[in-house]
Amino acid sequence: MSDSTTDFQIxxxxxxxxxxxxxxxxxxxxxxxxxxxxxxxxxxxxxxxxTIGPMVCEALRKHGVTAPIDAHLMVKPVDRLIGDFIDAGASYITFHPEASEHIDRSLQLIRDGGCKAGLVFNPATPLSYLDYVMDKVDMVLLMSVNPGFGGQSFIPGTLDKLREARRRIDASGRPIRLEIDGGVKVDNIAEIARAGADTFVAGSAVFKARNEADPNRYDGVIADFRRALAEA
Ligand SMILES: O=C(CO)[C@H](O)[C@H](O)COP(=O)(O)O
Incomplete structure (x- = not known):
């Protein structure tokens, strides 16, 4: 396992x-x-x-959110929204390579705007899109469901793809985050971490697990994720 996986992020x-x-x-x-x-x-x-666009991202910043915002663009075309998300305060901007006319240009636009750039891979999208642009990538996001909806089941074949993505990232020697998105739960997060992910998107598993004692808190499920990761 890479050193970077000691820095797990939820x-x-x-x-x-x-x-x-x-x-x-x-x-x-x-x-x-x-x-x-x-x-x-x-x-x-x-x-x-x-779903939602840059106005909502900007509203969250105005509301006082200072944590990194990871904008996952499931849009086509890509480039016309990149500037809007830079202005709206996104920290990471990721896009699907097959939705961009010019992948290198889209990555450069994001980086020129001071944001971190990432490529997103659907379950059947090959990692070869990383060839020739690894030096412009700060995040690789693997979809472990087909994009469009929350609450789907993790596609097991993604584990092999994670191992391959981890191998490519480690070979690059660059501090690229490896994010996984789709069907991440307390009972599979350790296996996903062992396959190489260091950043874990979880939608339904978090927001359907309010603390019983305080419905405005999610400490219980986040602590369960951290416990599972500590054992990975
Ligand atoms: O990008 C997404 C769907 O396209 C969602 O981020 C993803 O599915 C997370 O939801 P869940 O954890 O419920 O699977």
Whole structure:
């Protein structure tokens, strides 16, 4: 396992949050120990669902969220939204390579805007898209479900793909984060970590697990994730 996996980060996907009280939900999940806010942007074109855009990202910053915001663009075309998310205060901007006309240009646009850049791989998208752009990538995000909806089951074949992505990242010698997204639960997170992931997106597993004693807190499930990771 790579040294970078000692720095595990938990990134709740706000796709499963209560959108009517989003600012409070994000505050609560961060106060409960989450590291990153995973922000799913769906356009009803690249994926069959429609969610939120840069205005909501900006609103979270104005609300006072200072934690990293990881904007996962499930959109096509990609480039016209990159500037908007830079201006809105995103920290990471990731996109699907097959949705970009010019992958190198999209990565460069993100980095020129001062954000960290990442490529996202659907379950059947080959990692060869990393060839020739590894030096411009700060995050590799592997989808372990087909994108578009929360609450799906983890696709087991993603574990082999994680091992291959970890091998490529370690060979690059660069501090690239390896994020996994889809069907991450307390009972599979250790196995996913052993396969090489260091950043874990979890939507339904977090937001459906409010503390019994305090419905505005998620400490219990975040602590369960950390315990499972400590044993990985
Ligand atoms: O990008 C996504 C779907 O496209 C979501 O982030 C992902 O599915 C997380 O939800 P869950 O943890 O419930 O599987």
């Amino acid at each position: 990134a709740p996907s706000i796709l499963s949050a209560d959108f009517a009280r989003l600012g409070a939900e994000v505050d609560d999940v961060l106060a409960s120990g989450a590291d990153i806010v995973h922000f799913d942007v769906m356009d009803n074109h690249y994926v069959p669902n429609l």
